[in-house]
Amino acid sequence: MTIRTKFTEVFGVEHPIAQGGMQWVGRAELVAAVANAGALGFITALTQPTPADLANEIAKTRDLTDKPFGVNLTILPSINPPPYDEYRQVIVDSGIKIVETAGSNPAPHLPMFHDNGIKVLHKCTSVRHAVKAQSLGVDGISIDGFECAGHPGEDDVPGLVLIPAAANQIEIPMIASGGFGDARGLVAALALGADGINMGSRFMCTVESPIHQNVKEAIVAGSELDTELIFRPLRNTGRVASNAVSREVVEILDRGGKFEDVKDLVSGARGSRVYETGDLDAGIWWVGTVMGLINDIPTCGELVSRIVAEAEELITERLGGAVVEAAIR
Numbered sequence: 353m354t355i356r357t358k359f360t361e362v363f364g365v366e367h368p369i370a371q372g373g374m375q376w377v378g379r380a381e382l383v384a385a386v387a388n389a390g391a392l393g394f395i396t397a398l399t400q401p402t403p404a405d406l407a408n409e410i411a412k413t414r415d416l417t418d419k420p421f422g423v424n425l426t427i428l429p430s431i432n433p434p435p436y437d438e439y440r441q442v443i444v445d446s447g448i449k450i451v452e453t454a455g456s457n458p459a460p461h462l463p464m465f466h467d468n469g470i471k472v473l474h475k476c477t478s479v480r481h482a483v484k485a486q487s488l489g490v491d492g493i494s495i496d497g498f499e500c501a502g503h504p505g506e507d508d509v510p511g512l513v514l515i516p517a518a519a520n521q522i523e524i525p526m527i528a529s530g531g532f533g534d535a536r537g538l539v540a541a542l543a544l545g546a547d548g549i550n551m552g553s554r555f556m557c558t559v560e561s562p563i564h565q566n567v568k569e570a571i572v573a574g575s576e577l578d579t580e581l582i583f584r585p586l587r588n589t590g591r592v593a594s595n596a597v598s599r600e601v602v603e604i605l606d607r608g609g610k611f612e613d614v615k616d617l618v619s620g621a622r623g624s625r626v627y628e629t630g631d632l633d634a635g636i637w638w639v640g641t642v643m644g645l646i647n648d649i650p651t652c653g654e655l656v657s658r659i660v661a662e663a664e665e666l667i668t669e670r671l672g673g674a675v676v677e678a679a680i681r
């Protein structure tokens with residue numbers, strides 16, 4: 353048995369599960385393992401220092417899997433923006449057929465992707481942005497609730513309301529993101545009107561995830577209370593692991609500090625050191641509240657099979673079994 357949805361059909365993936373872009377984490381080893389597990393993995397374009405490095409990473413992933421996978425292109429406002437057009441060109445030239453866009457309006461990138469037969473899954477954090485992206489012609493929506501790692505937006509609407517509110521207005525395939533880590537989440541997402549789930553933190557804590565073992569063990573040990581929301585006063589909220597650095601950032605900004613005052617603390621170079629060296633206080637590192645539901649470090653194959661098998665059982669046995677004839681209650 354398998355779970356078939358609009359998402360699996362349109363994006364040509366076996367299971368209704370995606371692994372969204374993850375800075376420093378979304379590299380060949382993880383993405384190929386996710387693809388081999390029958391889910392949809394995305395290489396994070398901007399983790400690669402140059403567009404040429406992205407081309408190499410795509411080739412490396414292809415050496416590890418013959419299943420489809422995509423590339424995440426995160427478009428964030430920046431004083432010195434990366435050469436987005438060159439990364440986009442590499443994606444097209446490499447024959448990638450699925451792109452996850454995130455961070456801002458995907459409109460400037462859509463014509464080139466669509467002209468080259470690339471399907472675009474746009475990730476956003478509000479119903480209004482999902483509706484806007486649908487009207488622009490994206491092929492699917494990934495909607496991130498307040499629970500998520502990364503940037504949950506400023507509306508603070510958790511998935512329980514955000515997903516059905518979006519489902520009321522979204523006709524194209526839509527996957528639910530933020531807080532998903534097991535079969536219960538997948539079944540809940542389907543019930544709320546989504547066509548599948550996107551997971552970041554859960555895939556980060558797998559055998560193939562190319563980060564230090566200490567980080568994975570910290571996720572297993574951590575609870576749903578162990579994240580911080582940084583940059584709130586700057587209206588650019590980020591959900592990260594609670595550690596000495598993130599707590600200091602929150603404190604400085606709460607006291608009226610400016611971005612300049614925390615710039616060094618939050619630098620990408622420091623953050624990447626956490627994943628490389630396993631020093632959990634080297635910088636900020638991203639993780640979501642689903643940490644409270646993550647209790648092991650499985651392979652991607654084990655994780656995906658477990659979620660799908662348990663979801664099938666939940667739907668057919670537990671939920672199906674709860675529906676009884678009124679007369680025999």
Ligand SMILES: Cc1cc2nc3c(=O)[nH]c(=O)nc-3n(C[C@H](O)[C@H](O)[C@H](O)COP(=O)(O)O)c2cc1C
Nearest residue numbers: 372373374375454500501502530531551552553640
């Ligand atoms: C370590 C890490 C890095 C992330 N980096 C990015 C990124 O560069 N671009 C992006 O669109 N989303 C990024 N995200 C967000 C994920 O793609 C996904 O939307 C989010 O993790 C979903 O919430 P969850 O962690 O509760 O599953 C990141 C998440 C994590 C855990």
